Amino acid sequence: MKRILSALIAIFLVSSLFASIPNGYYSDASGKTGYELKTALYHIIKGHRASSYKQLWKHMEKTDKKPNGKVWDVYSDVPGGNPPYEFNFGTNKCGNYSGEGSCYNREHSFPKSWFDDAKPMYSDLFHLYPTDGKVNGMRSNYPFGEVSESKWISLNGCKLGSCSVSGYSGTVFEPIDEYKGDFARTYFYMATRYQNIISRWEHNSKHSDAVLDGTSDQVYEEWYLNMILDWHNQDPVSQKEIDRNNAIYKVQNNRNPFIDHPEYVAMIWGGEPIPNPVISNISHNPTTPRSTDNVTIQATITDDNSIESAELIWGTNQTAINNTITMTRSGVKYSAVIDKQADETVVYFKIIATDNESNITQSPVKSYQVSNQRIISNPIFEENFGTITPKKPIAINNWITYIEAGTKTWFGKEYKGQKYASMSAYKSTGMEESNIAWLITPSIDLSNISKATLTFKSKDGYNNGTHVELFISSNYTNKVSTADWTKLEATFATEAPSDGYATSFTKSGDIDLSAHCGNRIRLAYKYTGGANVGIGTTMQIDDIVVTGESSSTTNIDPVITDITIDPSQPTTKSNVNISAQITDDKEVRSAKLIWGTRSGELQNTVIMSKSTNTYSGIIPAQSKATTVYFRIKATDNESTESISSEINYNISKANGIDLALSKNINVYPNPTKGNIKITLSNNLQLKSVEVYNLTGEKVQAKTNINSDECMLNLETLHKGIYFVKINTPESSFTKKIIFE
Numbered sequence: 218m219k220r221i222l223s224a225l226i227a228i229f230l231v232s233s234l235f236a237s238i239p240n241g242y243y244s245d246a247s248g249k250t251g252y253e254l255k256t257a258l259y260h261i262i263k264g265h266r267a268s269s270y271k272q273l274w275k276h277m278e279k280t281d282k283k284p285n286g287k288v289w290d291v292y293s294d295v296p297g298g299n300p301p302y303e304f305n306f307g308t309n310k311c312g313n314y315s316g317e318g319s320c321y322n323r324e325h326s327f328p329k330s331w332f333d334d335a336k337p338m339y340s341d342l343f344h345l346y347p348t349d350g351k352v353n354g355m356r357s358n359y360p361f362g363e364v365s366e367s368k369w370i371s372l373n374g375c376k377l378g379s380c381s382v383s384g385y386s387g388t389v390f391e392p393i394d395e396y397k398g399d400f401a402r403t404y405f406y407m408a409t410r411y412q413n414i415i416s417r418w419e420h421n422s423k424h425s426d427a428v429l430d431g432t433s434d435q436v437y438e439e440w441y442l443n444m445i446l447d448w449h450n451q452d453p454v455s456q457k458e459i460d461r462n463n464a465i466y467k468v469q470n471n472r473n474p475f476i477d478h479p480e481y482v483a484m485i486w487g488g489e490p491i492p493n494p495v496i497s498n499i500s501h502n503p504t505t506p507r508s509t510d511n512v513t514i515q516a517t518i519t520d521d522n523s524i525e526s527a528e529l530i531w532g533t534n535q536t537a538i539n540n541t542i543t544m545t546r547s548g549v550k551y552s553a554v555i556d557k558q559a560d561e562t563v564v565y566f567k568i569i570a571t572d573n574e575s576n577i578t579q580s581p582v583k584s585y586q587v588s589n590q591r592i593i594s595n596p597i598f599e600e601n602f603g604t605i606t607p608k609k610p611i612a613i614n615n616w617i618t619y620i621e622a623g624t625k626t627w628f629g630k631e632y633k634g635q636k637y638a639s640m641s642a643y644k645s646t647g648m649e650e651s652n653i654a655w656l657i658t659p660s661i662d663l664s665n666i667s668k669a670t671l672t673f674k675s676k677d678g679y680n681n682g683t684h685v686e687l688f689i690s691s692n693y694t695n696k697v698s699t700a701d702w703t704k705l706e707a708t709f710a711t712e713a714p715s716d717g718y719a720t721s722f723t724k725s726g727d728i729d730l731s732a733h734c735g736n737r738i739r740l741a742y743k744y745t746g747g748a749n750v751g752i753g754t755t756m757q758i759d760d761i762v763v764t765g766e767s768s769s770t771t772n773i774d775p776v777i778t779d780i781t782i783d784p785s786q787p788t789t790k791s792n793v794n795i796s797a798q799i800t801d802d803k804e805v806r807s808a809k810l811i812w813g814t815r816s817g818e819l820q821n822t823v824i825m826s827k828s829t830n831t832y833s834g835i836i837p838a839q840s841k842a843t844t845v846y847f848r849i850k851a852t853d854n855e856s857t858e859s860i861s862s863e864i865n866y867n868i869s870k871a872n873g874i875d876l877a878l879s880k881n882i883n884v885y886p887n888p889t890k891g892n893i894k895i896t897l898s899n900n901l902q903l904k905s906v907e908v909y910n911l912t913g914e915k916v917q918a919k920t921n922i923n924s925d926e927c928m929l930n931l932e933t934l935h936k937g938i939y940f941v942k943i944n945t946p947e948s949s950f951t952k953k954i955i956f957e
Contacts (some may be wrong), residue, residue, distance in 0.1 A: 265471035267337035286692040292352040301372035314350035324348035328358035331425035362389025384440025398452025401445035408436035446488035494570035529553040531566035598763040605629030615659035623652030637759035642746035652746035666765040669730040677710040678718035678755035691736035775851035784951040810834035812847035888955035
């Protein structure tokens with residue numbers, strides 16, 4: 218039975234959800250819904266600029282690169298954690314593999330046998346991902362699905378086994394939760410981009426027959442459509458997908474509409490749209506602010522329709538966060554600035570987003586501490602070419618010369634005792650138009666630098682145009698063509714006449730490298746021969762200096778925040794978990810929970826365990842109703858201590874209902890990757906469920922359940938620790954959940 222489209226679907230479309238969408242790109246889809254909308258999108262994205270399969274190796278270096286420069290392999294990646302292995306572009310291409318971690322290849326996430334290896338599907342980047350060769354081989358051409366019984370599990374948790382989704386029991390491959398939405402939107406793209414031919418693919422293999430329904434409108438069988446609709450909602454669009462969509466657009470000149478407009482999915486195929494705004498990628502810049510710095514708070518905020526408002530709430534007291542700033546918008550990026558604060562001040566902040574249907578999402582409370590750094594300005598790198606050999610290629614101090622085209626390269630030159638680097642494409646038989654030569658600095662370490670500035674000077678001769686450009690890279694290894702180079706604006710000499718040399722050097726001006734701090738970088742002077750024959754411009758470079766501001770930080774005490782008590786209303790049968798966020802400018806060495814039943818007399822000590830920056834310890838159940846008092850003591854690796862204020866909680870006697878509820882409740886899995894299931898036994902019924910973050914703010918709720926079980930999806934929340942309050946008509950119970 219085909220899925221019936223929702224009768225009342227909102228038809229208002231966001232005109233430009235993401236800043237990189239070309240103006241008017243989706244204008245032909247405006248006002249349409251259902252399969253009419255799908256057809257309009259087909260006409261918008263069809264006829265893309267196809268690449269060869271071989272070209273994909275190079276394209277993926279732009280479309281699927283992690284922030285650390287490694288291959289973004291969705292079959293081995295562990296978001297927020299340490300992957301079991303990583304691949305380098307180019308050098309780790311498959312070939313043969315002996316097991317996981319051997320090499321990566323080009324995975325057709327929509328198996329190529331389903332469309333009979335035909336073009337242009339065969340090289341369409343939107344469904345091709347770089348993945349581990351072994352895992353790709355295990356996936357084979359099985360459908361994606363949810364596994365009930367695993368036959369094989371990859372190192373990052375991908376599974377192969379029998380399907381648990383109602384409607385299909387064959388073998389399926391299940392990716393990890395963090396990428397299920399990515400693949401769902403890939404399949405919605407394939408159904409739309411190829412709707413003119415996809416109805417003919419159903420019987421190309423038994424697996425395509427299990428997934429495709431032989432139509433050009435719904436496209437997928439009911440079981441598969443229901444599953445990928447769930448995946449789409451449970452794993453919202455990520456910044457990775459946005460960046461990948463933009464990168465592929467530059468290659469293919471088409472886009473995935475379901476990344477740009479996630480709401481299109483429900484408008485075409487039905488299902489439940491994501492009702493609340495999603496707040497992600499919260500950051501503050503600078504990451505370690507000084508008392509002289511204003512701090513920019515930024516976040517990505519998306520919604521199934523549009524965002525009405527976004528507000529930054531902040532304060533310097535965790536219990537009184539009451540300053541409000543309206544955030545400004547650029548595409549899906551929202552930002553606001555918190556004014557500079559005094560040394561050692563801890564600033565707490567959260568973001569509240571409201572959509573056009575009055576749905577509200579509130580982020581967890583974040584914090585940063587103002588550092589009393591002492592700034593030291595010093596030269597990081599200097600080169601005056603004093604050791605070069607005149608008339609020989611530059612070969613000093615780990616400098617690199619590279620001829621990309623032609624025969625000429627950068628060489629050393631000396632004039633009246635001054636030495637410098639020089640380059641010209643001049644040739645007695647005429648200038649080499651194709652001559653391209655690079656002069657690349659040694660590696661320059663900006664990893665512990667907060668601000669950096671480059672200066673140099675240049676002189677030209679026989680000028681017939683400027684032929685030198687300045688570039689910077691943070692991922693150069695040993696090959697110019699595989700590195701990412703960003704052009705820097707600099708002043709080069711242009712004073713020479715066409716028949717001689719300039720009389721003096723020209724200063725480059727101060728070139729800001731601060732955007733590249735935190736990395737090791739290389740600078741490159743690239744000379745490109747021009748169209749004029751005969752005498753070509755000579756360019757001379759000298760006195761290259763990079764200066765920077767490094768921070769020598771006075772030791773800062775550990776910062777203890779977000780102290781929570783679980784359960785919040787303990788009884789005499791309750792062990793009580795005390796949690797806190799503890800951070801330091803360097804490293805927290807230990808955290809202790811000190812407690813007792815009389816104020817000021819805390820004689821018991823518990824060593825707290827650590828999960829990232831969250832520390833927790835258990836105070837055992839007390840045999841009688843009383844008050845428990847506690848403090849948290851944190852010590853950093855320089856033996857500096859911080860002690861929280863004294864906090865207390867009251868213990869009441871457990872009644873029969875409380876005991877029954879705690880004994881007959883099951884919350885699993887815990888830790889979870891996103892979905893948790895709550896079940897009650899012995900005829901107990903759920904009334905409602907509430908989810909609270911570490912600051913005690915309610916971030917999710919389900920009401921009017923009236924059943925002995927329910928499912929919760931935490932995917933719209935940030936990873937961390939939450940408390941689930943389970944309410945029955947008679948009583949309540951609180952459970953700590955770890956969302957990994």
